[in-house]
Structures are given as structure tokens and as C-alpha cells.
Amino acid sequence: MRRFSYSRPTEVSEALAEAGGEDVRFLAGGTNLVDLMKENVERPQHLVDITRLPLDRIEEIQSGLKIGALVLNSDLAHDPKVENRYPLLSLALLNGASPQLRNSATTGGNLLQRTRCYYFYDVATACNKRDPGAGCQAIGGLTRLHAILGASPHCIATHPSDMCVAMAALDAVVHVESATGTRTIPFEDFHRLPGDTPQRDTTLEPGELVTAVELPATRFDRHYTYLKLRDRQSYAFALVSVAAAMRLEDGVMTDVRLALGGVAHKPWRDRDAEALLSGKAPERALFSKAAEAILADAQGQGANDFKIELARRAIVRGLDQAARGTPQSVTDKRIA
Amino acid sequence: MFRHPQTTPKGVETDDAIRVQLSVNGEPLDLDLPPWTSLLDLLRHRLALTGTKKGCDHGQCGACTVLVDGRRINSCLKLAVSLDGAEVTTIEGMAGEGGALHPLQDAFVRHDGFQCGYCTPGQICSAQGLLNEGHAQSREEIKELMSGNICRCGAYPNILDAIEDVLNDRVSEPRMPE
Ligand SMILES: Cc1cc2nc3c(=O)[nH]c(=O)nc-3n(C[C@H](O)[C@H](O)[C@H](O)COP(=O)(O)OP(=O)(O)OC[C@H]3O[C@@H](n4cnc5c(N)ncnc54)[C@H](O)[C@@H]3O)c2cc1C
Ligand code: SF4
Ligand code: FES
Ligand code: FES
Numbered sequence: 001m002r003r004f005s006y007s008r009p010t011e012v013s014e015a016l017a018e019a020g021g022e023d024v025r026f027l028a029g030g031t032n033l034v035d036l037m038k039e040n041v042e043r044p045q046h047l048v049d050i051t052r053l054p055l056d057r058i059e060e061i062q063s064g065l066k067i068g069a070l071v072l073n074s075d076l077a078h079d080p081k082v083e084n085r086y087p088l089l090s091l092a093l094l095n096g097a098s099p100q101l102r103n104s105a106t107t108g109g110n111l112l113q114r115t116r117c118y119y120f121y122d123v124a125t126a127c128n129k130r131d132p133g134a135g136c137q138a139i140g141g142l143t144r145l146h147a148i149l150g151a152s153p154h155c156i157a158t159h160p161s162d163m164c165v166a167m168a169a170l171d172a173v174v175h176v177e178s179a180t181g182t183r184t185i186p187f188e189d190f191h192r193l194p195g196d197t198p199q200r201d202t203t204l205e206p207g208e209l210v211t212a213v214e215l216p217a218t219r220f221d222r223h224y225t226y227l228k229l230r231d232r233q234s235y236a237f238a239l240v241s242v243a244a245a246m247r248l249e250d251g252v253m254t255d256v257r258l259a260l261g262g263v264a265h266k267p268w269r270d271r272d273a274e275a276l277l278s279g280k281a282p283e284r285a286l287f288s289k290a291a292e293a294i295l296a297d298a299q300g301q302g303a304n305d306f307k308i309e310l311a312r313r314a315i316v317r318g319l320d321q322a323a324r325g326t327p328q329s330v331t332d333k334r335i336a
Numbered sequence: 337m338f339r340h341p342q343t344t345p346k347g348v349e350t351d352d353a354i355r356v357q358l359s360v361n362g363e364p365l366d367l368d369l370p371p372w373t374s375l376l377d378l379l380r381h382r383l384a385l386t387g388t389k390k391g392c393d394h395g396q397c398g399a400c401t402v403l404v405d406g407r408r409i410n411s412c413l414k415l416a417v418s419l420d421g422a423e424v425t426t427i428e429g430m431a432g433e434g435g436a437l438h439p440l441q442d443a444f445v446r447h448d449g450f451q452c453g454y455c456t457p458g459q460i461c462s463a464q465g466l467l468n469e470g471h472a473q474s475r476e477e478i479k480e481l482m483s484g485n486i487c488r489c490g491a492y493p494n495i496l497d498a499i500e501d502v503l504n505d506r507v508s509e510p511r512m513p514e
Binding site for chain 2: 001003004006027029031034035037074098100101104234
């Protein structure tokens with residue numbers, strides 16, 4: 001690991017005053033940043049340790065629930081308000097990483113974790129995300145974890161988070177603050193597609209700190225699931241995951257939410273497919289139609305072609321689990 | 337209980353070092369640490385507490401699991417300076433008075449919850465973290481919530497037997513080879 005200087009402010013304003021420089025990073029749980037620093041992928045000259053900032057609360061607000069950026073993934077998953085109103089989020093969190101990692105990982109860090117593309121991690125290879133203009137060695141290489149939707153000729157990486165897939169489905173809003181003010185970013189606009197600037201994972205500007213994530217009041221506590229498919233049954237990143245939630249009234253689906261993980265540079269939502277399902281009775285044939293629509297433009301890279309069919313089946317199964325009100329169990333790995 | 341060199345390691349400028357207070361296995365320590373020191377390297381290299389193991393150094397195996405303020409974390413991905421003021425417990429701090437085995441240690445021995453033993457300190461600290469959390473009731477739940485600890489020897493069934501015993505406050509018969 002390269003050397004760096006370190007500070008540990010206790011006020012948001014102090015942290016923001018130090019931020020913004022290209023070689024400055026915020027340190028939260030460190031489970032992604034420290035890992036990348038060991039690999040020399042991240043080489044900050046200064047770390048601003050934000051763990052002592054007063055952003056570790058889950059607050060009830062008029063428009064819903066406000067989750068501080070420093071709330072630990074484990075605390076968020078087991079918070080009674082979250083368990084009762086947004087069990088989908090608890091489920092997604094408990095499907096991520098390991099209990100130890102969830103005890104360090106924070107809400108803000110999870111949002112901003114970087115891709116697990118093998119080439120991004122290996123500084124001996126060419127990667128546009130690490131080194132803009134260098135090329136992308138993943139294309140034509142090992143692509144098991146890579147995108148089937150929204151990729152570009154410059155980058156085919158996926159966003160690895162489980163938490164974010166649930167937050168995308170729940171229409172979360174990201175609160176950010178910089179030395180010049182505050183703003184909110186709808187979740188769908190927070191992460192971005194790679195295009196020709198894959199070095200940018202999100203629309204966060206340099207010097208901006210995520211202070212909280214807000215969940216709208218609408219609760220999804222009956223019809224939801226988080227279905228994660230991976231190479232081993234726990235402690236592994238998603239090949240494909242599905243967050244599904246809906247309301248069922250008189251046998252008809254309303255307010256259908258569907259987000260996919262492991263398939264794109266951001267959690268993937270398709271509003272057209274959701275509209276296709278809305279106002280109809282839950283049926284497998286209809287779920288298949290929605291899956292077809294979502295995956296119409298899907299493209300494999302060779303080694304990950306299987307993910308298109310896997311995603312198709314996961315979407316159908318996820319919608320079915322949500323409609324039946326039988327969310328996928330975290331412990332019982334059989335997929336019902 | 338253990339010796340810890342208080343001198344600054346070679347090659348580190350004194351003004352790089354940051355003063356940190358930690359309690360390690362009940363002993364209060366004032367340390368001057370370069371900020372890039374992981375908790376794992378602090379324990380092993382500076383405090384000579386080599387019970388905590390380095391498997392992958394990347395959060396992928398759980399061998400480095402310790403308890404910080406009673407919660408299990410991977411010490412390899414934690415910068416020690418960020419823990420200023422915390423209480424750290426390692427495998428060396430688990431045994432009771434006079435070296436009496438901790439119930440988990442005793443259960444691991446009875447159930448042969450290891451082969452080479454390399455993952456064991458992490459397994460035991462992780463299991464203590466699991467007990468502190470209180471979210472596991474069944475064997476299936478223990479299994480899922482111990483998935484952050486890899487055992488390359490594959491002692492999993494015996495590790496589960498040991499943790500299940502302590503969780504249920506019982507002493508069961510060790511399984512016999514088939
Ligand atoms: C072995 C392993 C397996 C994993 N498996 C999974 C998995 O299955 N699913 C999953 O979802 N995740 C998984 N993870 C990733 C894990 O969830 C992330 O590493 C974690 O959420 C990052 O949070 P952190 O607080 O540790 O972030 P840090 O490492 O501290 O920070 C990550 C990045 O976010 C920035 N940052 C942090 N907080 C803020 C803020 N408030 N404002 C602005 N910038 C900020 C930092 O500067 C840094 O660039 C795994 C990680 C490991 C090591
Ligand atoms: S897919 Fe993206 S992250 Fe991976 S090597 Fe290519 S440019 Fe880099
Ligand atoms: S050494 Fe820390 S998880 Fe492997
Ligand atoms: S006993 Fe050898 S790795 Fe677990």
C-alpha cells in the first residue's frame with residue numbers, strides 16, 4: 001500500500017473542507033477502499049476518515065425513512081423499521097458479502113463500491129475504468145461477472161452491490177452534500193452506464209459526500225423477493241439477482257417494481273416492463289413476456305452468454321415469488 | 337501479558353505516525369501508528385499476537401476475524417487508526433482465568449472442529465460474534481451466518497456441531513467417522 005496522510009474529522013463541514021482533490025478519498029468501513037489500495041488500484045495521498053461524522057442514524061421523516069450514510073449494512077438489515085416496511089432491503093443486504101464485512105460496510109460505501117471486474121483489480125492489465133483510454137481487456141477475456149445490458153465498447157463491467165438493487169426497486173433518493181451546498185439524486189440517476197467515460201461509476205461530483213439515503217414511505221411488506229444467483233450459495237457476488245416488489249389488489253398487480261443486479265453497470269430497472277405488468281393478474285406467461293421485453297437488447301460477451309437465459313428465468317421466478325408472497329429464504333437455498 | 341515494541345518501525349517517519357488508543361484483550365495501549373497499518377498487521381507484527389491469521393488479506397476468507405467492541409470484523413481490511421478508542425478481542429483474549437478454555441474452544445476441541453487449525457482462531461472469534469448478534473437459532477442459520485469463514489480443510493460439519501453445542505448450551509457426542 002502506498003503511503004498517505006490521514007485525518008478524522010467529527011463535523012461534516014470539516015470533512016467537506018478537505019474533500020474534492022483528485023488524490024483525496026473518504027474512508028468509511030474500508031472494506032472496498034482498503035482492498036483496492038492494497039492492489040494499488042486506488043492510490044490516494046490523503047484519506048478523510050468519515051466514520052466519526054454524525055451520519056449513523058436511521059431517522060423517521062415525513063416522506064419516509066432517512067438512512068445515514070454511515071449506518072452499517074448489518075444494522076440496516078436488522079433495523080425493525082426496515083424489516084417491517086422494506087423487508088426487500090433487509091433481504092438484499094443479508095445476501096451481500098459476509099456477516100463480518102456487513103459489520104464494517106456502510107450505506108454510503110456500499111453505494112460507492114467499485115466493480116469486481118478482474119481486470120480492473122489487476123494493474124498489469126488494460127482497463128479504461130482505471131486508466132481512461134488504455135483499453136478494456138475484459139472484452140474477449142474472462143467475462144463471467146460482466147454485463148449483458150447497457151455495456152459499451154469501452155467497458156462491460158457490472159455494479160456488484162446487492163443493497164443497491166433493492167434501493168433502486170424502492171425508488172430511494174440519495175442525499176449529498178458538498179462545500180457549496182446540498183442536493184438529492186433519484187436512485188436511478190445515481191449510478192450511470194459506462195458509455196465512453198467508464199471511469200465514472202456515478203453522477204456524484206468530486207468533493208461531494210453522500211450523507212443519507214431516503215426511502216419513500218410506501219411500504220412493500222407482503223409481495224416482494226430478493227433472488228440472488230451465484231457461483232456458491234453464500235459469500236459470493238451475484239451472477240444475476242432480482243429485486244421484485246408489488247402490491248396485489250383484487251388479484252391485480254399494481255405498483256410493480258423490478259430491478260436486476262449483476263447484469264449492468266448499474267442496478268437495472270425497466271419502467272416499460274413494469275408498466276406491462278401493472279393492472280394485470282399475476283401469471284407466468286405474463287412474467288415471461290416482461291422478461292423478454294427487459295432482455296430484448298441483452299448481449300453476452302461469450303463467457304457470460306448464459307446470464308441472458310439465467311436472467312430470464314430469474315425474472316420469472318422472482319416475480320412469481322413476489323406475487324405469491326413467498327420471498328426467497330436467505331438460509332434455505334432451495335429456490336421455491 | 338504480551339510484549340509490544342513501542343518503537344516506531346523502521347522506515348517510518350515519526351511525523352507519519354498517529355497516536356491511537358486501543359484496548360487489546362483488556363489491556364489499554366497507546367500506540368503511534370502509521371495510518372496504512374491494518375488492524376491485522378498491528379496485531380501480528382507490532383503486538384506479536386499471531387493467533388489471528390492472515391489468509392487472503394482481502395476480506396475473502398475470514399481467517400483474520402476479530403471482535404471490535406463485541407462485533408466481528410475482518411481485521412485485514414480495517415485501518416487500525418480508524419479504530420481509535422475501540423476494544424479489540426482476539427483469540428488470545430478468549431480463554432478465561434488461568435487459561436481455562438472458552439466454551440467455544442472447548443467445543444471445537446471436543447468436536448474436532450479443525451484439521452490444520454489455520455482458520456480456527458477466525459472461526460472461533462466469528463462464532464462468538466454470531467452468539468453476540470443473536471440472529472442464529474437453527475443449524476441452517478448458523479451455517480449461513482458462518483459463511484464468512486472459509487475452512488480449506490473442510491471441517492465444516494464439526495465446526496457447526498461445536499457452535500450448535502454452545503448456542504444450545506449443551507454437550508453433544510462428537511460425530512464418528514463413517
Ligand atoms: C470478499 C468480499 C465480498 C463481498 N461480497 C459482496 C456481495 O456479495 N454483495 C455486495 O453488495 N457487496 C459485497 N462486498 C462489497 C461490500 O459490500 C463493500 O465493500 C462495502 O459495502 C463498502 O462499504 P465501506 O463502508 O466499507 O466502504 P469503503 O471501502 O470505506 O468506501 C468505498 C468507496 O466509497 C467512498 N465512500 C464511502 N462512504 C462515502 C460517502 N458517505 N460519501 C462519498 N463517498 C463515500 C469511498 O471513498 C470509497 O471510494 C464484498 C466485499 C468483499 C471484500
Ligand atoms: S470491463 Fe470496465 S472495469 Fe473491466 S477491464 Fe474493461 S474497462 Fe476495466
Ligand atoms: S485475511 Fe482477512 S479475510 Fe482473509
Ligand atoms: S482447519 Fe484447516 S483451514 Fe480450517
